[in-house]
Amino acid sequence: DGVAVLPAPQNLSVQSTNMKHLLTWSPVVVPGEIIDYSVEYQGEYESLYMSHIWIPSSWCSPTENPECDITDDITATVLYNLRVRATLGSQTSAWSTLKHPFNRNSTILTPPGLEVSNDGFHLVIKLEDLGPQFEFLVAYWRREPGAKEHIKMVRNGGVPVLLETAEPGAAYCVKAQTFVKAIGRHSAFSQAECVKLQGEALSL
Amino acid sequence: LKTLHLGSCVITTNLQEMRNGFSEIRDRVLAEDEIIDVRILRKMVSLQDTEPAGQCCLLRHVLRLYLDKVFKNYQTPDHHILRKLSSLANSFLTIKKDLRLCHDRMTCPCWEEAMEKYSRILSHFEELKPREAVVKALGELDILLRWMEEAE
Numbered sequence: 283d284g285v286a287v288l289p290a291p292q293n294l295s296v297q298s299t300n301m302k303h304l305l306t307w308s309p310v311v312v313p314g315e316i317i318d319y320s321v322e323y324q325g326e327y328e329s330l331y332m333s334h335i336w337i338p339s340s341w342c343s344p345t346e347n348p349e350c351d352i353t354d355d356i357t358a359t360v361l362y363n364l365r366v367r368a369t370l371g372s373q374t375s376a377w378s379t380l381k382h383p384f385n386r387n388s389t390i391l392t393p394p395g396l397e398v399s400n401d402g403f404h405l406v407i408k409l410e411d412l413g414p415q416f417e418f419l420v421a422y423w424r425r426e427p428g429a430k431e432h433i434k435m436v437r438n439g440g441v442p443v444l445l446e447t448a449e450p451g452a453a454y455c456v457k458a459q460t461f462v463k464a465i466g467r468h469s470a471f472s473q474a475e476c477v478k479l480q481g482e483a484l485s486l
Numbered sequence: 487l488k489t490l491h492l493g494s495c496v497i498t499t500n501l502q503e504m505r506n507g508f509s510e511i512r513d514r515v516l517a518e519d520e521i522i523d524v525r526i527l528r529k530m531v532s533l534q535d536t537e538p539a540g541q542c543c544l545l546r547h548v549l550r551l552y553l554d555k556v557f558k559n560y561q562t563p564d565h566h567i568l569r570k571l572s573s574l575a576n577s578f579l580t581i582k583k584d585l586r587l588c589h590d591r592m593t594c595p596c597w598e599e600a601m602e603k604y605s606r607i608l609s610h611f612e613e614l615k616p617r618e619a620v621v622k623a624l625g626e627l628d629i630l631l632r633w634m635e636e637a638e
Contacts, residue, residue, distance in 0.1 A: 325576035331558045337572050338565050355569065357503065358576035463487040464500055 288312070288375035291319065291348070291366045296380065298389040300412050301462060302353050309348040310368040310375065318344040318369045322377075323352065326360035329383075336365065344369065356386050359465055391469035394418060394439065394460050402480045405448045407456055411440030417461045419468065420445065425453040425476055453478040490637045492533075492542035493595075495588035499581050501635055507570045508627050514567060516625045521618050526610045527626045531603040533633040540600030541637060542593065546585040547604040548630065549578050551611065556623045559616065574627065 291307040298304070310317045320343045322336040342350035356362055361383035368375040395410035409418050418436040422445050423429045436443050436458075448454060455476040461468040488501045527548075533541050557575040562568060588594040611619045 325572050325579075327553065327557065327575040327579045328572060330579075331553065331575075337568050340569060343565075357507070357573040358500075358580050360576045360579055463498065 288317070288368045288370055288373050290375040290378040291368055292378060294364065294366060294378055294380045296352070296364070296384045298384070298386065300392060300460070301386060301389050301415050301464075303351070303356050303384070303386065303389070304349055305342075305352050305364055305366070305380070306349040307366055307378065312370060315370055316346060318346060319348065319350075319366055320344050320369065321350045321352070321364065321366050323355050323365075324363040325358060326362070326383075329361070329363055356384070359385065359387050361385050387465040387467065389462075389465065391460055391462065391467060393470050393472035394458050396456065396458050396472050396475055398454075398456050398475045398477045399442075400448065400454075400477055400479050402450055403447060405445040405454050405456070405477070405479075406442050407436075407445055407458070408442045409436060409439040409458060411438075412460060415462050415464050417463065418458050419461055420456060420458045421471070422446065422454055422456040425455050448479050450479050488635070490634055491538075492545060492585075492588075492637055493537075493539040494593040495542040495585065497581065497584040497588070499584070499634070500577060501631065504574055504577050505631055505635075507573045508631065511567045511570045512625075512628065514564070515621065515627075518621045519618075519625045521614060521622060524610070524614065524622065525626065526607060526614075526619070526623055527629040527633075528606075528610065531606050532629075534636050536603060537597075537599055539595060540597050542585055542588055543596035543600040544604055545634070545637075546582065546589070546594060547596075547600075548607060549582045549585070551608065552623065552630070553578055553582065555611070556620050559620045560624060571624075 289310055291310055293308040296303055296305050305321060321339040323339055324336050328335045339350055339352055340354045363383050364380040365377040367377045397408040399406050416439060420434045420436055421431050423431045434445060453476055455474045457471045457474040459469045459471045487498045489496060489498050533544060536544050557571055585594055614622060
């Protein structure tokens with residue numbers, strides 16, 4: 283086993299947005315050399331029942347970049363320990379472990395992208411495709427005083443969805459938020475996007 | 487996510503993700519099971535054949551069996567299998583936590599029927615040698631996932 287002479291990677295942190303989780307760290311620099319990194323993880327089960335077990339990450343054992351997409355490894359809503367070490371030939375650094383375990387329920391949920399279109403009779407929307415874990419709550423209303431707000435749950439993004447058979451010439455507004463059942467959280471609402479049937483989309 | 491109705495205990499869980507994960511390693515795990523004429527999770531002790539009120543208790547005990555005696559005792563050099571089993575184990579841990587909440591709210595009672603069925607499952611498990619029991623129990627995750635699916 284190589285003697286640990288390389289410095290261990292520092293400043294480990296996880297940036298998580300919309301259930302995509304990226305582990306990053308400060309690169310280990312040895313002039314003129316390419317450093318490899320290995321990332322390993324441990325779910326709450328492993329840390330509770332078999333704490334000596336660490337699992338090589340799906341995509342970064344090894345990797346040359348000082349970052350690792352751990353989305354495919356974080357598959358349950360439990361705490362995950364993460365660690366990284368550097369390797370140069372037969373030299374390996376000590377492991378550096380993420381200071382605070384990561385739970386995917388802390389991911390940042392952004393309002394979804396939204397396209398509103400119409401063909402003069404139908405109000406149609408297309409939501410940003412954020413992956414299978416995302417559902418959408420869509421609110422829409424006729425842009426007139428006292429109009430009632432309608433709610434519709436949309437299971438998938440990326441495909442056009444008919445909201446309503448609309449009245450020609452009327453103006454409608456639409457806004458949406460994401461909902462992730464796996465973590466029981468939803469995003470803020472997007473900006474309302476308004477369209478006048480047979481007219482151009484108006485941004486508020 | 488699916489909603490499981492176990493008597494008056496209702497939980498949600500990512501059954502499809504678990505099913506997808508297990509299907510990737512199922513054949514390799516089954517190939518290790520050489521005891522083909524024995525089953526641990528038999529029909530007569532199934533969740534579906536248990537009084538609804540006792541289903542939560544039975545599932546809670548079976549999950550504890552897998553967490554305490556199966557996942558942690560299965561060794562493999564295969565990183566892919568390791569990852570999929572970790573995913574299943576951590577999902578089972580999440581379910582067990584949810585069932586624990588039901589227990590705290592008195593909606594997961596353990597009566598004679600459920601305990602009697604669990605003790606039969608345990609004896610089927612303990613009749614086998616440790617390694618054989620672990621491999622067979624992993625191969626029977628199919629059955630356990632189906633029990634949960636049928637509790638939707």
